[in-house]
Amino acid sequence: MKIVILGGGGVIGQKTAHALAASGTLRGQQIERLVLADIAPPAVIDAPFAVGTRTGDIANRADVDAMIDADVDVVFHLAAVVSGQAEADLDIGLAANLHGTLNVLERCRALGTCPIVVYTSSMAAYGGEVPDPITDFSVHNPQTSYGAQKVIGELLLTDYSRRGLIDGRGFRLPTISVRPGAANLAASSFMSSIIREPLNGAEAICPVDPAFEHLYLSPRACVANLIRGAEIETEALGMNRCMLMPGRTWTIAQLIEAMTRIAGPEPARLIRWEPQPEVQAIVMGWRARTEPVKALLLGLRADESFDDNVRYYLEDDRPRA
Amino acid sequence: MKIVILGGGGVIGQKTAHALAASGTLRGQQIERLVLADIAPPAVIDAPFAVGTRTGDIANRADVDAMIDADVDVVFHLAAVVSGQAEADLDIGLAANLHGTLNVLERCRALGTCPIVVYTSSMAAYGGEVPDPITDFSVHNPQTSYGAQKVIGELLLTDYSRRGLIDGRGFRLPTISVRPGAANLAASSFMSSIIREPLNGAEAICPVDPAFEHLYLSPRACVANLIRGAEIETEALGMNRCMLMPGRTWTIAQLIEAMTRIAGPEPARLIRWEPQPEVQAIVMGWRARTEPVKALLLGLRADESFDDNVRYYLEDDRPRA
Numbered sequence: 001m002k003i004v005i006l007g008g009g010g011v012i013g014q015k016t017a018h019a020l021a022a023s024g025t026l027r028g029q030q031i032e033r034l035v036l037a038d039i040a041p042p043a044v045i046d047a048p049f050a051v052g053t054r055t056g057d058i059a060n061r062a063d064v065d066a067m068i069d070a071d072v073d074v075v076f077h078l079a080a081v082v083s084g085q086a087e088a089d090l091d092i093g094l095a096a097n098l099h100g101t102l103n104v105l106e107r108c109r110a111l112g113t114c115p116i117v118v119y120t121s122s123m124a125a126y127g128g129e130v131p132d133p134i135t136d137f138s139v140h141n142p143q144t145s146y147g148a149q150k151v152i153g154e155l156l157l158t159d160y161s162r163r164g165l166i167d168g169r170g171f172r173l174p175t176i177s178v179r180p181g182a183a184n185l186a187a188s189s190f191m192s193s194i195i196r197e198p199l200n201g202a203e204a205i206c207p208v209d210p211a212f213e214h215l216y217l218s219p220r221a222c223v224a225n226l227i228r229g230a231e232i233e234t235e236a237l238g239m240n241r242c243m244l245m246p247g248r249t250w251t252i253a254q255l256i257e258a259m260t261r262i263a264g265p266e267p268a269r270l271i272r273w274e275p276q277p278e279v280q281a282i283v284m285g286w287r288a289r290t291e292p293v294k295a296l297l298l299g300l301r302a303d304e305s306f307d308d309n310v311r312y313y314l315e316d317d318r319p320r321a
Numbered sequence: 322m323k324i325v326i327l328g329g330g331g332v333i334g335q336k337t338a339h340a341l342a343a344s345g346t347l348r349g350q351q352i353e354r355l356v357l358a359d360i361a362p363p364a365v366i367d368a369p370f371a372v373g374t375r376t377g378d379i380a381n382r383a384d385v386d387a388m389i390d391a392d393v394d395v396v397f398h399l400a401a402v403v404s405g406q407a408e409a410d411l412d413i414g415l416a417a418n419l420h421g422t423l424n425v426l427e428r429c430r431a432l433g434t435c436p437i438v439v440y441t442s443s444m445a446a447y448g449g450e451v452p453d454p455i456t457d458f459s460v461h462n463p464q465t466s467y468g469a470q471k472v473i474g475e476l477l478l479t480d481y482s483r484r485g486l487i488d489g490r491g492f493r494l495p496t497i498s499v500r501p502g503a504a505n506l507a508a509s510s511f512m513s514s515i516i517r518e519p520l521n522g523a524e525a526i527c528p529v530d531p532a533f534e535h536l537y538l539s540p541r542a543c544v545a546n547l548i549r550g551a552e553i554e555t556e557a558l559g560m561n562r563c564m565l566m567p568g569r570t571w572t573i574a575q576l577i578e579a580m581t582r583i584a585g586p587e588p589a590r591l592i593r594w595e596p597q598p599e600v601q602a603i604v605m606g607w608r609a610r611t612e613p614v615k616a617l618l619l620g621l622r623a624d625e626s627f628d629d630n631v632r633y634y635l636e637d638d639r640p641r642a
Contacts, residue, residue: 090484094423102415128560130458137451137460140476141561148480152473155461159469163411239449240462 001029004068006058006104007078008036011179012120014043015223015316016076021047026074027231037067038079058100064107074116074230077104083124083282084185086146097149105156109165118229119157119170121150121242123215126172126287133289136243143285154242161241169229169237171295174215174247174302176222177255178309180317187282191216194252195259195310198267199318207276210253213288217247217302218309220316225300232298244292246302258306262314322350325389327379327425328399329357332500333441335364336544336637337397342368347395348552358388359400379421385428395437395551398425404445405506407467418470426477430486439550440478440491442471442563444536447493447608454610457564464606475563482562490550490558492616495536495568497543498576499630501638508603512537515573516580516631519588520639528597531574534609538568538623539630541637546621553619565613567623579627583635 003026007013017036024031030049036042037054044051056063058079068075079100086093101119108115124147125140140151150172157168178199179192190207191214197204217225225245250258256268292300303309324347328334338357345352351370357363358375365372377384379400389396400421407414422440429436445468446461461472471493478489499520500513511528512535518525538546546566571579577589613621624630 090486139458139460142476142480143483143560145480145484148476152476155463155469155473159463159466162464163466165411239464 001026001031001074002033002069002072003031003074003076004035004037004072005076005078006037006067007076007080008053009038009040009042010078011181011219012176012222012226013038013076013078014045015219016078016226017045017047017051019223019227021045021049021051024048026227035067035069057096058103059095061103061106064100064103068104068107068111070111072111072115074118075104075108076118076226076230077101078120080120080150081146082184082186083122083144083146084187084189086149087144087187087282088185090145093145093149097146098152101153101156105160105166109160114164114167116230117157117166117168118226119153119168119242120226121154121170121172122147123172123174123247123286123290125151125154127285130287132287133291134244134287135291136294144282158239158241162239167234168241169232170242171225171229171245171300172242173222173245174217176219177216178313178317179219180313187279190279191255194271195255195267196313198270199259199263199310199313201270203270203272205272205274206252207274207279208252208283209273209275210251210256212252212283213249214283214286215247215249215288215290216255216306216309217245218312220312221301221303225295228299236298243294243298244290246292246295246300247290248302248306249288250306255306259310262307262310322347322352322395323354323390323393324352324395324397325356325358325393326397326399327358327388328397328401329374330359330361330363331399332502332540333497333543333547334359334397334399335366336540337399337547338366338368338372340544340548342366342370345369347548356388356390378417379424380416382424382427385421385424389425389428389432391432393432393436395439396425396429397439397547397551398422399441401441401471402467403505403507404465404467405508407470408465411466414466414470418467419473422474422477426481426487430481435485435488437551438478438487438489439547440474440489440563441547442475442491442493443468444493444495444608444611446472446475448606451608453608454612455565455608456612457615479560479562483560488555489562490553491563492546492550492566492621493564494543494566495538495611497540498537499634499638500540501634508600511600515592516576517634519591520580520584520631520634522591524591524593526593526595527573528595528600529573529604530594530596531572531577533573533604534570535604535607536568536570536609536611537627537630538566539633541633542622542624546616549620557619564615564619565611567613567616567621568611569623569627570609571627576627580631583628583631
């Protein structure tokens with residue numbers, strides 16, 4: 001079993017690599033080699049199998065050819081320009097998210113081996129004039145360039161799979177929280193930082209009000225779902241290869257209550273409430289409620305409570321003093 | 322008012338040109354110039370304004386720049402590689418339908434004038450595991466590469482419109498019948514030829530049984546809808562720029578009854594019933610029933626009866642002896 005993770009230097013890429021290292025197997029087979037590929041050199045991980053790193057830009061077909069070895073069995077395609085950056089610069093978003101995904105699919109097609117491709121789409125696929133809740137049969141109606149580009153990737157993934165060129169599986173991720181590391185350009189960045197920074201003893205800004213509802217998934221559950229996504233039997237997927245990834249809906253107030261239950265009252269006092277209309281304009285167009293029936297039937301899972309998400313952060317990610 | 326029709330040599334492109342020539346205006350303004358552009362030289366039409374023709378391939382950005390003049394007000398983007406060809410050759414379909422549409426949008430973006438772009442998508446956007454009937458909120462679930470590429474064009478059209486780069490309006494066309502000209506290799510070809518050929522005194526083959534239901538629109542109503550599409554006030558469109566174009570659902574038996582009411586009993590005797598499982602396998606996967614609420618509210622229309630479609634063919638298209 002030979003695996004490449006595109007976006008292997010990112011939070012989910014690194015956590016997926018660690019999970020694969022911990023199990024040593026995928027789809028019931030020993031892992032022989034894992035390649036972590038990203039635009040900046042990914043951190044190497046310890047594993048009971050060979051781990052390599054590659055650096056390249058998925059917008060460049062030659063780079064993609066060099067990142068995806070000819071004998072690869074499973075490609076985790078997690079590489080993307082995030083929502084804030086794709087909105088700020090249409091060309092950069094199209095290059096990475098549209099042409100980059102086409103490059104990945106064309107490389108896999110050229111191999112002639114129908115490799116498994118696990119693709120991360122986003123809840124940004126939805127928004128605007130669409131009835132609630134979102135189901136597997138709700139129209140994609142993205143309200144951002146990032147969302148549009150992600151749905152385009154879904155359509156290509158399903159079409160290349162239908163043609164037998166790849167064995168694709170795409171998942172619309174809820175917002176990942178508590179996401180470790182530094183804040184990034186995603187409009188959703190605050191949905192982790194208002195928990196993460198206070199747990200680390202630092203201040204954080206909340207740009208929306210406490211009643212703001214959103215759909216969340218912990219990094220740990222997301223990684224388990226992506227690995228489950230790679231393991232689903234092809235026959236069970238049906239023609240439509242893309243689906244909602246389960247998440248759970250909570251308000252900002254509920255997130256903070258969970259943090260307080262786990263870590264006491266001090267962290268919540270480090271949150272500063274500063275409404276930011278430009279952030280609100282993006283995140284209030286997103287959908288908070290889903291019925292991810294297909295993914296649940298295929299064995300993917302949401303978190304039980306946001307208390308778990310807070311605990312996972314403390315166990316997996318909080319920097320040690 | 323300066324207009325270009327990409328796909329201006331095709332059936333709908335030519336009929337749109339004739340309709341514009343007959344009215345002389347669009348959006349309440351005198352038409353000054355119409356350019357018909359296509360991959361082969363389009364037929365010139367008589368009009369009370371200047372008519373030019375251009376030849377080029379929309380897959381080639383330089384050709385697109387030469388087809389769309391810098392002062393254009395309205396672009397009818399009807400150019401596409403059709404379903405059969407896009408299915409037979411993925412590369413040709415992607416080149417014309419994905420990269421070609423990107424080229425059109427990028428050309429319009431580069432103009433900096435936010436031109437109106439009227440885009441023809443297709444009922445091929447739907448299929449597979451989706452509840453009946455199709456509504457404006459049904460998930461796009463194309464079962465062909467053509468359908469996938471058309472939906473990708475929709476997503477780009479809406480995103481470029483949201484960003485203020487173009488003023489896009491996209492419509493998912495029902496099957497056009499009675500389509501003039503020769504039969505082609507499209508699986509839907511018989512849905513016109515079983516009416517057209519008998520009205521012309523020739524035999525035709527019907528590969529499905531009389532109870533087969535499908536969604537139809539006459540060329541005349543389609544052209545009226547595309548022109549209405551260009552005329553809708555921007556504010557009335559909302560964020561989602563693409564919608565179902567109205568059609569009406571009839572059985573093959575109803576089509577033939579309409580022909581008999583208009584043209585007497587002789588034509589129906591020229592239909593040979595020869596079941597073709599390979600055609601049935603394709604067309605029975607298509608959707609026959611829609612609720613095109615948004616388009617109806619915006620003033621687009623279906624035909625009143627298939628009798629009208631038969632009459633339109635006789636009036637507009639039947640070759641004169």
